[in-house]
Every structure is written in C-alpha cells, then in structure tokens.
Amino acid sequence: MLNGAEHTSLRLWNEQAIPVTACCLDIGIKKLPNPQHQFAIGIDQALFFTNQSRAAKLSEDGISVVSIAKYHNPMEELNVNADKKQLESVMDLLHPGWRKEVVVQQFLPKLTVSYDFPHVKRKRNPGPSIPEMKGIFIAGDWAGHEEVLADAAVASGKRAALEILHVNEMVLAKEG
Ligand SMILES: Cc1cc2nc3c(=O)[nH]c(=O)nc-3n(C[C@H](O)[C@H](O)[C@H](O)COP(=O)(O)OP(=O)(O)OC[C@H]3O[C@@H](n4cnc5c(N)ncnc54)[C@H](O)[C@@H]3O)c2cc1C
Numbered sequence: 001m002l003n004g005a006e007h008t009s010l011r012l013w014n015e016q017a018i019p020v021t022a023c024c025l026d027i028g029i030k031k032l033p034n035p036q037h038q039f040a041i042g043i044d045q046a047l048f049f050t051n052q053s054r055a056a057k058l059s060e061d062g063i064s065v066v067s068i069a070k071y072h073n074p075m076e077e078l079n080v081n082a083d084k085k086q087l088e089s090v091m092d093l094l095h096p097g098w099r100k101e102v103v104v105q106q107f108l109p110k111l112t113v114s115y116d117f118p119h120v121k122r123k124r125n126p127g128p129s130i131p132e133m134k135g136i137f138i139a140g141d142w143a144g145h146e147e148v149l150a151d152a153a154v155a156s157g158k159r160a161a162l163e164i165l166h167v168n169e170m171v172l173a174k175e176g
Pocket of ligand 1: 139141142149150
C-alpha cells in the first residue's frame with residue numbers, strides 16, 4: 001500500500017514475518033450429543049473447540065453453531081485432508097454421534113490468525129515508526145514486541161500514539 005515500501009524497514013519486517021495460520025470446522029448442529037462438553041482446549045495438541053451459541057444467537061431456528069480449530073505448525077507442510085480428519089476425530093471424541101445432528105458445516109483449511117508474532121528468528125521488532133518514512137507509524141496484532149493477538153494490537157497502537165506525541169513535541173520545540 002505504501003510506495004517504496006521495499007526500500008524501508010517494512011521490507012525486513014515482511015521478510016522476517018511468520019504468519020500464524022489455523023484451519024477451522026464450523027458446524028451448525030441440532031444438539032450437542034454431550035452437553036457437558038461445551039469448550040475444550042488441547043494441551044498436547046494445538047486444538048480448540050467451542051460452542052459459540054452459548055454466548056451468541058447465531059441462528060433463527062435454535063440451531064447451535066460450534067467451531068473446532070487447529071493451529072498449524074509453520075515448520076510442517078500443510079495437509080488439508082489430514083487436518084479435516086483430525087478435527088472430525090476430535091468431534092468424535094468430544095461428541096460421539098455428532099454427524100447425525102449436523103445441519104450444515106464448512107471447513108476452512110487455512111485462515112491467517114495473525115501475520116506475525118514475536119519469535120526468535122526476528123532480527124528487529126516492527127515499529128512503531130518506519131525510520132525511512134517520516135510521519136507513518138504502524139500498529140496491529142502483527143506488530144507486537146512481546147505481546148500477541150489483541151494485546152499486541154493495543155500495545156502497538158499505544159506505542160504508535162506515544163511516538164506521534166513525541167515527534168509532535170519535538171516539532172513544536174523546534175518551532176519555539
Ligand atoms: C475467531 C477469533 C477469535 C479470537 N480470539 C481472541 C482471543 O480470545 N484473545 C485475543 O487476544 N485475540 C483473539 N483474536 C485475535 C484478535 O481479534 C486480533 O488479534 C485483533 O482483532 C487484531 O486487531 P488489529 O487491529 O491488528 O487487526 P484487525 O482487527 O484485523 O483490523 C484490521 C482492520 O483493517 C481493515 N483493512 C484491511 N485492509 C484494509 C485496506 N486495504 N483498507 C482499509 N482497511 C483495511 C480491516 O477491515 C479491519 O477492520 C481472535 C480472532 C479471531 C478471528
């Protein structure tokens with residue numbers, strides 16, 4: 001979006017970025033076979049199940065909408081079929097017989113959760129200013145320094161705001 005970005009730090013931040021991706025199976029279901037299993041999170045696997053309809057009205061006819069997601073390992077090659085089977089097998093474990101209750105479902109094989117996160121291969125943290133482009137500041141969940149996700153979005157926004165105030169103060173001081 002920025003002309004000449006490839007000649008600035010944006011290029012390094014782009015090159016060093018490791019996007020976090022996930023696959024997700026969304027299911028519209030008449031009822032959950034095991035009502036005790038409303039939420040589950042993997043400890044030894046990056047899996048996550050939640051019944052979104054516990055908190056939100058997502059259908060007009062009482063159908064529940066549940067999601068099961070898996071974070072990808074960026075070091076491993078994507079295997080869409082294996083991912084889908086794995087998500088279905090977790091449903092088998094949590095909700096035996098779930099297939100009989102399904103009204104509609106969609107499988108999303110690769111969603112970008114965040115375009116970067118603080119990892120050890122980073123050479124330099126992104127932002128808040130772009131040193132080679134005066135007056136442009138960056139924020140977003142990919143621009144976290146130690147933070148991730150919403151925390152990174154807010155923290156990087158705060159860093160950008162403070163930097164803008166600092167730059168303005170210096171300009172005002174120069175103008176006397
Ligand atoms: C299902 C789900 C669950 C999540 N759960 C959690 C959680 O439990 N805890 C947590 O901390 N985080 C969670 N997150 C992550 C969190 O929502 C994000 O990290 C956060 O919203 C990122 O904020 P952001 O401002 O960086 O980006 P975004 O919220 O993605 O905002 C970017 C904005 O830019 C706009 N945009 C994009 N391109 C253009 C363009 N060319 N021109 C103009 N506008 C543009 C987009 O429309 C969007 O409004 C979750 C995310 C999802 C999807």
